[in-house]
Amino acid sequence: MKEEKDRIHDLAIVGCGPAGLSAAINARARNLDFVLLGSEFCSPKLYKAQKVNNYLGYYDISGDELRNKFLDHIKASGLKVENSKVDGIYTGDGYYSLMAGFESFNTYSIILATGINYTDLVKGEEELVGRGISYCATCDAGLFKGKKVAAISYTRESIEEVEFLVDMVKEVVFIPSFQIDKTIDIPATQIIKGKPVEFKKDGEQINIKLNNQQLYVDGVFIFREVIPPDKLVPGIELTGPHIEVNKDMETNLEGIFAAGDCTGTPYQLGRAVGQGQIAALNAASYLSKKKSEKVKEEEKIKV
């Protein structure tokens, strides 16, 4: 951890679906120093596909088998997926810092391959982000010391973040969208079953309307599979829910590339693999250009 803190990588790849994995094998081919950050389970969407027939080279294969072929490729390339869900990306002094739970990574370039949420945002959510609603316990739990918050979880992997919240604030109301395993012991003050339908500001508090009841809290933490890109990276240009990219997979932010479903439709495997490759090769070009500029700059200073 200490070592990681002081290190600046060439590249961070955020997401381990087909776009992220394709970016990784291509970044490897270009000998970049990079981290591949993903969730515990790469590409749940691919895993669930019963049969895949339209990825050239494999036919009549289950999504799970194909996913395993992809992960075998990663392993055989000497790579590994760091189980780190990035929840915030910030600009440092000439580099980017990625916050991932309790860890952080520094890097000169980034490929966003985060996929896309297939569920809609809740009514009122968009307006209240940063005004009581947060997607990142590590970043914002400190703001709610001594207060009551709701933790709305769309993913089992967020349980660790809920536990962190419990340590930091006075009361946590846990609202999971999934069945809770009886063996999991969540130390939340209260567990509510219900589907959030609306958030409203009410004085200093937030009023959460569920399909079956309502409650008032001081803050709301929402844990989804995918954080909306503009919440993850402030200032990134979107078209609708999609990250705007050019043909080189560059976003509007220098050194930040994007690939796969997060860049638009059609949401397809081959497209994601192709874009991951383009993003990695262009990130490599970007980095080598930056390095040669830096050398020139240093030579100027010497003269």
Add this chain to the structure above:
Amino acid sequence: MKEEKDRIHDLAIVGCGPAGLSAAINARARNLDFVLLGSEFCSPKLYKAQKVNNYLGYYDISGDELRNKFLDHIKASGLKVENSKVDGIYTGDGYYSLMAGFESFNTYSIILATGINYTDLVKGEEELVGRGISYCATCDAGLFKGKKVAAISYTRESIEEVEFLVDMVKEVVFIPSFQIDKTIDIPATQIIKGKPVEFKKDGEQINIKLNNQQLYVDGVFIFREVIPPDKLVPGIELTGPHIEVNKDMETNLEGIFAAGDCTGTPYQLGRAVGQGQIAALNAASYLSKKKSEKVKEEEKIKV
């Protein structure tokens, strides 16, 4: 042949490299009526690759093995590659006509996946196309009846076209860039070994400078692996040697899409596969939109 003449397909895919093959399996998935037109040997470039490591799902595989996996996929999908090298595409009445040697195909939409020439054009070539230089014997041999032409071949597959020229014109000087097999009997008037370095107009004739001699002819036929896209499709927009496409792989011409190396760098397998998929899915959307417009139009006429 007669049947084919009167038929209008949904789609023609021109080229059977990775982009064309990926377009084909995706067009199949969308149940389009299409032809897949390629050369006898799909993707010589892939075939020659010693090892491929950066196409997600396969590693440490030879280009030839991977090419066979791709062709197996095509066969397993019930598809076949028509051995037809398209040498001209023309606009008909609401559809396109593709000339391929002695055959022709009609279609409402096209995906160009022709790859790119890795050899440069000869000096003077560009300016003289249509003014004495042609890429298509079937199209233009008739213009040189009773005259002397040169047939410059960069591909063995063009020998058939040279034979056709011999039947049509008075004299054929054959200038192949490859070793001629002694068992092949070319009935050309003359066979010259030499590398073309420049073409110049000289009155009604063309002066061909080779690296070792020069000659005068009335016309020049050049047979390459890949016909430059703007020579293949008059009016198509290029940037340098590449077909200009948007994110949906649309060109500037309605119903014509492009994918793979012909659209730009990096010249890579995964990119080609992804773009082939995008082109096919967008061609499917284009066709279904056209069909529903046509239905509306017909309903209007009825009213």
